[in-house]
Amino acid sequence: SQELEQSPQSLIVQEGKNLTINCTSSKTLYGLYWYKQKYGEGLIFLMMLQKGGEEKSHEKITAKLDEKKQQSSLHITASQPSHAGIYLCGADSAYSGAGSYQLTFGKGTKLSVIP
Amino acid sequence: EADIYQTPRYLVIGTGKKITLECSQTMGHDKMYWYQQDPGMELHLIHYSYGVNSTEKGDLSSESTVSRIRTEHFPLTLESARPSHTSQYLCASIDRGTGELFFGEGSRLTVL
Numbered sequence: 557s558q559e560l561e562q563s564p565q566s567l568i569v570q571e572g573k574n575l576t577i578n579c580t581s582s583k584t585l586y587g588l589y590w591y592k593q594k595y596g597e598g599l600i601f602l603m604m605l606q607k608g609g610e611e612k613s614h615e616k617i618t619a620k621l622d623e624k625k626q627q628s629s630l631h632i633t634a635s636q637p638s639h640a641g642i643y644l645c646g647a648d649s650a651y652s653g654a655g656s657y658q659l660t661f662g663k664g665t666k667l668s669v670i671p
Numbered sequence: 672e673a674d675i676y677q678t679p680r681y682l683v684i685g686t687g688k689k690i691t692l693e694c695s696q697t698m699g700h701d702k703m704y705w706y707q708q709d710p711g712m713e714l715h716l717i718h719y720s721y722g723v724n725s726t727e728k729g730d731l732s733s734e735s736t737v738s739r740i741r742t743e744h745f746p747l748t749l750e751s752a753r754p755s756h757t758s759q760y761l762c763a764s765i766d767r768g769t770g771e772l773f774f775g776e777g778s779r780l781t782v783l
Binding site for chain 2: 591595598599644646659661
């Protein structure tokens with residue numbers, strides 16, 4: 557199965573600062589997902605990346621998938637307290653065209669934003 | 672807003688009881704998943720399904736079982752609950768067109 561390493565495990569930043577979270581795999585990533593989870597709540601879909609070199613942005617969050625499709629980064633610009641939560645990357649275990657089969661997740665990065 | 676529902680949201684039961692966690696989605700998605708998550712911990716895939724009459728075990732060994740008799744319904748059953756089963760269980764389904772994974776709000780199970 558796919559093993560995804562996320563770094564850092566936790567992060568504390570001052571409001572207004574930029575930050576980056578990484579997700580790395582030893583295998584090619586087919587369908588890389590980023591989710592945000594508030595403690596004790598469900599998961600909020602952020603972005604999905606499929607192609608090598610792909611980059612997507614939503615509001616102040618940008619996610620990239622490298623050309624080799626083994627590493628993805630999530631970048632938050634000018635962080636706000638509302639960005640606090642646990643960020644999870646997930647990926648397919650095998651190529652399956654549209655959609656996924658065995659979708660597994662990294663351990664998550666806990667982000668705290670200090671006002 | 673995602674149309675995927677889990678019931679019950681919270682359940683407290685005694686050891687040895689049989690329980691079924693329900694998951695339903697009205698989006699016509701073929702692929703569905705069950706994840707287990709302890710507080711503050713990572714998500715573990717315990718079961719998934721490609722479609723009707725298709726189920727597979729995930730990475731995490733689980734004593735639970737699942738069934739997929741209808742596309743919209745993917746229940747998870749524990750025949751004899753134990754305290755070690757105390758956790759949050761999250762159900763999800765995937766939109767084949769966009770690849771977006773939709774999660775239910777979760778079922779928090781406590782076994783005394």
